[in-house]
Amino acid sequence: MAASVLLIVICIPVLGYRISQLQLLVVKRSLVWAMALCSIVLADLIMFAQPAGLRMAAIIWVLLYAMKSVVYVESSSRDKRVLPVSHWITFHLWIGMRPYVFAKRKNKPYDDAGKYIRLGIVRLMIGLGLVALSWLVWQSAAQWNWNHRFSLIGTSCFLLMGLSFVGHFGILNILAGIWRYVGFDCQQLFRNPMMSRSLNEFWSRRWNLAFSEMTTLAVYRPLAGVFGKEGAAFASFLFSGILHELAITVPVRQGYGMPLLYFFIHGCCIAIERMLDKRGLSVSRIPWIGRAWTMLWLIFPVFLLFNRYFLTAIVWPIIGIY
Incomplete structure (x- = not known):
């Protein structure tokens, strides 16, 4: 089982790099998204009879590599830069989603x-x-x-x-x-999230910047021209919910729709934040109000994200609770 998943993980960067070298963007997008979907389905089928924790690890690993190819197709189509094969491989050894961090290496270590x-x-x-x-x-x-x-x-x-x-x-x-x-400019992906004064600040500038980079490049920018910035932003949250479904509910085979609902709520809250911003009533104007608002919506519906099925199958057994 592990060897089969490893083979998928090895094949994804090879296919993704070849797809990125094609000429037509619509062809590249279609192929790279098809590859991502097929690889996730295949990994889940291979790990079907394995414990939930192993299924989760396999799906997340395959999903991470598949989305790196999606992000690179979008980035290279915009910037017209190509990563050498060695730097493409290096890009897959880091969880971040900015491929051009590995385009150039500094000759000496960063001071920090x-x-x-x-x-x-x-x-x-x-x-x-x-x-x-x-x-x-x-x-x-x-x-x-x-x-x-x-x-x-x-x-x-x-x-x-x-x-x-x-x-x-x-x-x-x-x-x-x-x-x-x-010598590569990899940075913190989690930056003092408790200091967030709005949900928008939390998700875009403080919590899991690799994930926000990924959704920006793979979903927001391609859809902004079609649905506008507001529609593309909301679609990005729905996409985040789908990815969390794959990582949380699919491995445990229960609780479907709960992570998606969590991100749907957050998408609605951010839409409210932007509406208030336009009217000069930003929640971040008074720091303690902004932080209270942010913590309320992060914590109050968190049982949807970390639901009891996920806790029972994957989290609690870590310390021996069965």
Whole structure:
């Protein structure tokens, strides 16, 4: 099973690079999106009988590489620049979605490379501590016979925060620092998200910039000329919801539509933000109001994104909750 998924992951960059060299944009778009869809379906079929966590990892890996080809087709069609094969391969060794970061290598390390790595290590340790704390909370709840529902909520909060610190703020920062040491301008993908004063700021400039770069290049720009900026922005959120369906609900085979609804709500909220901006009533004018608004819509419907099916099948077993 693993060998078959690995073969798909190897084939995607080869096919994607060849597709990007074709002349007609409509042909390139059609082929690269068809390749992305077929590779995801094939990976899911191959991993059909495997545990949900392994299915999720396989789908995310294949999806990441497939979307890199989609992004490169759009970028190269606009900028008319071609990555050498060696830099194309390097682009697939980093989670970011800006291919031309690897177009040119600096002759010496970036001065802040060590800072990136140190910060990543600190956050990685904080994350591991939060994961350990989630386990302690659960064990204490069982020992002292605490309310089961509230015990799960508390445990889940610490566990999800811990996993985010380990991956998003720890490992990815370390990898960015390593690439900066090598001479490539890879940057932080998660930038103080708690400082966001609007949902638009959160999603576009602070949280998972690789994802926002991807949706901008693959969805927003191609659709902006057809549906306008507002329509393309809303379509980008729906597309984000579909990708989260693939990563969250498809592996566990339950909860379909819940992640999509989460991003639909956020698309509506951002439309409200833009309407208020035009009327001079921006939610970000008063920082504490903007942050309260942002946290409200991030947290209040979060059970749709991290639903109980996903928690039961993938998250809770990490600390032994079955």
